[in-house]
Amino acid sequence: GENVEQHPSTLSVQEGDSAVIKCTYSDSASNYFPWYKQELGKRPQLIIDIRSNVGEKKDQRIAVTLNKTAKHFSLHITETQPEDSAVYFCAANPTGANNLFFGTGTRLTVIP
Amino acid sequence: DSGVTQTPKHLITATGQRVTLRCSPRSGDLSVYWYQQSLDQGLQFLIQYYNGEERAKGNILERFSAQQFPDLHSELNLSSLELGDSALYFCASSTSGTRGETQYFGPGTRLLVL
Numbered sequence: 001g002e003n004v005e006q007h008p009s010t011l012s013v014q015e016g017d018s019a020v021i022k023c024t025y026s027d028s029a030s031n032y033f034p035w036y037k038q039e040l041g042k043r044p045q046l047i048i049d050i051r052s053n054v055g056e057k058k059d060q061r062i063a064v065t066l067n068k069t070a071k072h073f074s075l076h077i078t079e080t081q082p083e084d085s086a087v088y089f090c091a092a093n094p095t096g097a098n099n100l101f102f103g104t105g106t107r108l109t110v111i112p
Numbered sequence: 113d114s115g116v117t118q119t120p121k122h123l124i125t126a127t128g129q130r131v132t133l134r135c136s137p138r139s140g141d142l143s144v145y146w147y148q149q150s151l152d153q154g155l156q157f158l159i160q161y162y163n164g165e166e167r168a169k170g171n172i173l174e175r176f177s178a179q180q181f182p183d184l185h186s187e188l189n190l191s192s193l194e195l196g197d198s199a200l201y202f203c204a205s206s207t208s209g210t211r212g213e214t215q216y217f218g219p220g221t222r223l224l225v226l
Contacts, residue, residue, distance in 0.1 A: 031211070031212055032211065032212035032213075034214065034215075036217075041222075042219070042220075043114065043202060043217040043218060043219050043220055044155070044202070044217045045114070045217070046214060046215075046216070049214065051212060089154075089155060091155075093211055093212055096211075097168060097211065098143070098145075098160055098167060098168055098209050098210060098211050098213070099145055099157040099160055099168055099170060100155075100157065100215060101157070102154055102155040102156075103154075104154045105154060
């Protein structure tokens with residue numbers, strides 16, 4: 001099955017700086033890569049997703065890049081704010097499966 | 113608010129007991145997914161239903177079972193509970209349950225087995 005690895009497990013940045021979280025996947029036929037933000041005790045919320053037919057997608061301060069050859073994708077958050085503090089999960093949707101395989105999460109702390 | 117609802121929010125029970133978790137998908141969504149989130153295992157897929165039929169199975173224990181009813185709500189049944197079953201259980205829904213479809217998560221049920 002699909003294996004999604006996520007790094008780093010924790011990340012602290014100063015407010016206003018950028019944060020980058022990286023994920024790799026094993027199934028080269030995976031074609032859908034969502035990112036979820038989860039605040040403590042809350043549900044995972046979709047913040048951005050990318051499909052394998054594009055290399056980059058942007059939504060205001062958030063962007064995701066995908067490198068299909070290297071089988072990795074990254075989340076970029078610019079001008080970080082304290083409310084960006086949460087756990088971020090990447091996921092992949094592999095061949096023949098409708099469910100998502102999640103990375104192990106990155107706890108982002110934005111220091112005011 | 114994703115539109116997915118789950119009840120109860122919290123559940124405390126004892127080892128050996130049986131519990132039922134309930135999920136109602138977003139209006140118009142036909143597919144429901146169940147995920148388990150524990151501290152050491154992250155978010156793990158358990159099972160998927162589409163329009164009342166089981167569509168995919170993940171790391172679901174034999175002690176666990178689920179179903180989706182004609183009104184599309186789903187129930188996850190956990191029996192012979194063990195301490196290690198303590199976790200957050202999330203339900204997600206999507207329109208048709210096909211690959212690459214956005215999944216919207218409910219607020220979760222926190223299960224504590226004592």
